[in-house]
Structure formats: structure tokens, C-alpha cells
Amino acid sequence: METSAHNFNLPKLIIIFSFLPVFLSATYALIVYRRLEKKLKLFSIFLFVSGIMQLISGIMWWNKVNNMPLLHLYVAGGFICILLFYREIFRDVLHHNVLLVIGAIFLLFTLYNAFPLELLFRFNSKVLTAESVLIIIFSLSTFMLLLNAESNEVLITERKTLNWINSGFFIYYSSSLLIFYFSDVMARVFPVYLNQNTWILHSFFSIIMYSCFIIALWKRPKSLIS
Amino acid sequence: MEKTEELNFLSALWPFIGIIFLIVLGVLLLNQQFNKKLYAQKLEKEKLKAQHQFELLQSSIAVQEEERKRIARDLHDELGAALSMTRMHLMQIEQQNAKQDTELATRLQSVRSMTEKALASMRRISHELMPPQLESFGLLQTLETIATDLNRLDQLHIEIVAPGNFNRLPMPIELGLYRVCMELINNTIRHAQADYISIRLQQQHGRLLLDYRDNGKGLPESFTKKGIGQRSIETRMHSLGASFEMKNHKDGGMHMSVEIKTEASYI
Numbered sequence: 001m002e003t004s005a006h007n008f009n010l011p012k013l014i015i016i017f018s019f020l021p022v023f024l025s026a027t028y029a030l031i032v033y034r035r036l037e038k039k040l041k042l043f044s045i046f047l048f049v050s051g052i053m054q055l056i057s058g059i060m061w062w063n064k065v066n067n068m069p070l071l072h073l074y075v076a077g078g079f080i081c082i083l084l085f086y087r088e089i090f091r092d093v094l095h096h097n098v099l100l101v102i103g104a105i106f107l108l109f110t111l112y113n114a115f116p117l118e119l120l121f122r123f124n125s126k127v128l129t130a131e132s133v134l135i136i137i138f139s140l141s142t143f144m145l146l147l148n149a150e151s152n153e154v155l156i157t158e159r160k161t162l163n164w165i166n167s168g169f170f171i172y173y174s175s176s177l178l179i180f181y182f183s184d185v186m187a188r189v190f191p192v193y194l195n196q197n198t199w200i201l202h203s204f205f206s207i208i209m210y211s212c213f214i215i216a217l218w219k220r221p222k223s224l225i226s
Numbered sequence: 227m228e229k230t231e232e233l234n235f236l237s238a239l240w241p242f243i244g245i246i247f248l249i250v251l252g253v254l255l256l257n258q259q260f261n262k263k264l265y266a267q268k269l270e271k272e273k274l275k276a277q278h279q280f281e282l283l284q285s286s287i288a289v290q291e292e293e294r295k296r297i298a299r300d301l302h303d304e305l306g307a308a309l310s311m312t313r314m315h316l317m318q319i320e321q322q323n324a325k326q327d328t329e330l331a332t333r334l335q336s337v338r339s340m341t342e343k344a345l346a347s348m349r350r351i352s353h354e355l356m357p358p359q360l361e362s363f364g365l366l367q368t369l370e371t372i373a374t375d376l377n378r379l380d381q382l383h384i385e386i387v388a389p390g391n392f393n394r395l396p397m398p399i400e401l402g403l404y405r406v407c408m409e410l411i412n413n414t415i416r417h418a419q420a421d422y423i424s425i426r427l428q429q430q431h432g433r434l435l436l437d438y439r440d441n442g443k444g445l446p447e448s449f450t451k452k453g454i455g456q457r458s459i460e461t462r463m464h465s466l467g468a469s470f471e472m473k474n475h476k477d478g479g480m481h482m483s484v485e486i487k488t489e490a491s492y493i
Contacts, residue, residue, distance in 0.1 A: 090260075093263040093264060094259055129245070133245055133248055134252075136249050137249055137252035137253050138256075140249075140253045141253055141256040141260065145260055148261075150264040150265075150267070181238070181245070185238045
């Protein structure tokens with residue numbers, strides 16, 4: 001995450017450009033927030049958290065300050081928001097405590113991986129891998145749920161929006177899973193330029209994910225707006 | 227050095243297969259859970275739908291019976307009163323003119339006779355629409371009255387068998403069973419060429435058992451094609467939540483057995 005700033009080249013521009021969809025989606029979510037129903041409100045909170053974290057981490061990166069502790073915080077906070085969003089989707093088909101238990105275990109795992117405090121300044125590969133695995137499971141299950149003809153009418157009305165959000169999560173986390181999992185090995189084995197290219201690829205997936213989120217909010221069911 | 231790093235990479239690759247397996251397992255488990263819940267929800271929906279249809283059927287039959295009752299009352303009280311008055315006036319005119327004009331008296335007698343026939347038909351229709359004794363004396367006594375009336379004709383013998391302590395039933399059940407019995411008797415008279423009908427009634431542990439038998443030619447082979455009467459019997463049985471079976475008896479004739487929970491609530 002921490003790279004030398006003030007020296008612009010194409011890879012850096014791509015990384016900086018990857019911030020744009022995050023801010024755009026957060027701003028759009030802020031504009032329409034009051035008109036969104038519960039599921040999308042929970043999802044918007046995730047976008048706000050992402051926007052704020054990206055802004056702070058960008059400022060820290062610009063000032064050449066290690067922003068890794070922020071990543072630990074972002075992963076925990078972001079995952080809880082995503083979890084609450086999926087909990088709302090699975091409300092009628094899964095016991096409500098199942099996802100809460102998963103969330104609690106994940107938070108404990110995050111804390112365990114952040115201590116001793118020196119680890120806060122290192123890349124949290126294991127936590128990100130666990131997060132990716134869980135979100136891939138949730139997104140695939142949501143796709144299957146949305147394909148099921150017996151799903152409740154509300155989910156079917158919101159199918160388009162949920163499909164875009166789900167696609168965003170699935171594309172980003174399934175592509176980044178390898179990067180997160182092998183990040184330690186890559187840092188040791190791969191040359192610097194290859195590592196940088198990997199993170200450019202990661203930025204590209206992030207751009208795709210947030211673009212999907214913007215489309216999802218745009219295509220939200222207008223008739224359900226309260 | 228290069229080999230050690232390759233080994234590091236490979237040793238990191240193996241657990242990754244476990245991760246993929248974990249994802250597949252997670253998706254399968256979640257979906258199994260979803261399907262279970264969705265199936266339960268579907269069953270619940272079907273149950274509610276069936277309950278709603280049952281209530282609709284009950285309510286439609288209740289409305290139908292209420293309307294029959296109203297028509298029977300109106301026929302009896304209004305048309306019956308008007309015909310009785312007409313008959314009385316005709317009798318008065320007949321008495322006044324009997325000696326002066328014999329032809330007029332004969333014509334008046336003929337009109338009076340027609341009026342009396344109309345009055346009798348009106349009474350019969352009114353009683354068929356809603357037998358007054360059903361509400362006052364119950365199913366058993368009503369069936370016994372009908373049996374006595376039909377037995378007098380000497381073409382058919384109807385036997386009603388019931389225990390001495392046979393209790394009254396909720397009105398919707400009595401009315402429903404009365405209609406079914408009338409439909410069956412009617413069918414036996416019209417199609418079965420039978421000379422004997424037996425109706426047995428029993429009450430056991432909050433259930434009513436009705437057994438109808440005749441010694442006619444039985445149900446036709448093409449019984450699957452249902453007539454209005456048959457459909458009406460089925461509708462009434464369903465509205466009462468009754469289980470029933472209609473078949474040919476091994477000794478000949480038609481046999482129908484009905485079982486109804488008498489403690490259920492009805493509209």
C-alpha cells in the first residue's frame with residue numbers, strides 16, 4: 001500500500017485513478033441515501049466507510065506515512081458493513097444469528113492478527129484472504145438465491161441492483177484472493193516491478209467493483225423508495 | 227536459493243486448494259439451508275392458500291344456504307299467504323254462485339283446484355329449499371320424516387339406523403349431510419332402480435360416521451365423468467372437511483361412507 005509519492009508515472013496514475021470510483025460511489029450513495037431501503041442503506045454505509053478510509057489513506061500515502069494500520073481497521077469495519085448487508089438479504093432464508101457469529105469470529109481473527117502491535121504496520125494477508133473467502137461464499141450464495149424461483153418477491157424486485165452489487169463483490173474478491181493469499185510470497189519471490197504490476201491489477205479490479213456499485217445504485221428499484 | 231523460494235511458493239499453493247474447497251463447501255451448505263427454508267416457506271404458503279380456499283368454499287355454501295332460507299321463507303310467508311287468500315276468496319265466490327250459475331261454479335272449482343295445487347307445490351318447494359324441521363329437530367328426525375313419507379309410496383323402503391343417544395350436530399354439518407343424503411336418495415330413485423336404502427349414523431370420539439347404501443345397479447363404469455349432483459356432494463364434503471368414499475358394494479348397489487370431525491369450527 002505504501003509507495004513513494006510525488007513521482008507520477010502510469011502505474012501510480014492508475015492507482016490514484018482507482019480512488020475515483022470509490023469517491024463517486026460514496027458521493028452518489030450520500031445523495032440518494034434517504035431514498036434507499038434498508039438493504040441498500042446498509043450497503044451505502046460500506047461505501048461511506050470505504051470513501052473515508054480511502055481519503056485518509058490517500059492523504060497518509062501522499063505524506064509518506066505508513067497507512068497499514070488503517071487497512072486493518074478498514075477490513076474489519078468494511079466486512080461488518082458487508083456482513084450486515086448480506087444478513088438483510090438472507091433474512092428469510094438463514095437464521096439471523098449465523099452471520100452475526102461469523103462476524104464475531106472474523107473480528108476476533110482480525111484482532112488476533114493485529115497483535116503484537118508491530119503487525120499493525122504489515123500487510124494483513126490472512127485476514128484479507130479470510131474476508132475474500134467469506135464474501136465469495138456470500139456472493140455466490142446470493143446469486144443462487146436470486147436464481148431460485150421461490151425467493152421472496154422483494155428480492156426479485158431488487159434483483160437487478162443486488163446482481164450488480166454481488167457481481168462487483170464477486171469479481172473483486174475472487175480476483176484479489178490470489179493476490180491477498182500470495183502477497184507475502186510475492187513480496188519475497190517476485191521482483192519489485194512485478195509486485196507493483198500485481199497491485200495495479202488489484203486497482204483495476206477495485207475500479208470494476210466500485211463501477212458495479214455505482215450502476216447498482218443507479219438501477220435501484222425506484223418504486224420501492226419510501 | 228531459487229529452489230527454496232520455489233518450494234516456499236509450492237508450500238503456499240497447497241493450502242490454497244483447501245481454501246477453494248472451503249468456498250465450495252460454504253456455498254453448498256448455505257444453499258442447502260436456503261432450500262430448506264424456501265421449501266418450508268412454500269409449504270406454509272400452500273397451506274395458507276388451501277385454508278383460504280376452504281374458507282371461501284365454506285363461506286360460499288353458507289351464503290347459498292342463507293339465500294335458500296330467505297327464498298323458502300319468502301315463498302312460504304308471501305306467496306303462500308297470497309295463494310291462501312285467493313283460495314279463500316274463490317271458495318266464498320263459489321258458495322255465493324253455486325246455486326245460480328252451475329257453469330261458473332264448475333269453473334271456479336277448477337280455478338280453486340289449480341290454486342290448491344300451486345299452494346301444495348309452493349309448500350313442497352319451500353320445504354325442499356329449507357326443511358323447517360331440520361333447524362328445530364335435527365338431522366336424524368328430518369331423515370326419519372323423509373323416510374316415512376317415501377316408505378308410504380310403497381315403491382322404496384328407506385331404513386334409518388342410529389343409536390338412541392344420537393346427539394344434535396352443529397347446524398352446518400346437519401345441513402350439509404341433509405343435502406348430501408337428499409342428493410343420494412334422489413340419485414337412487416332416478417338412476418339406481420333400487421327398492422331399498424339404508425342410512426346408518428354413528429357418533430364416535432368427536433366424529434360422525436355416515437354410511438349410505440342402496441341395492442340398485444350401482445355406480446356406472448364411466449363414473450369418472452362427474453355430474454352436477456356428484457360435484458355438489460364433493461363440494462359439500464370438502465366444505466365440511468369430511469373424508470368420504472363412494473364405490474360399488476361387493477353385494478351390489480352403491481355404497482358411500484362419510485367421516486366428519488364434529489368438533490371443528492364452522493362458519
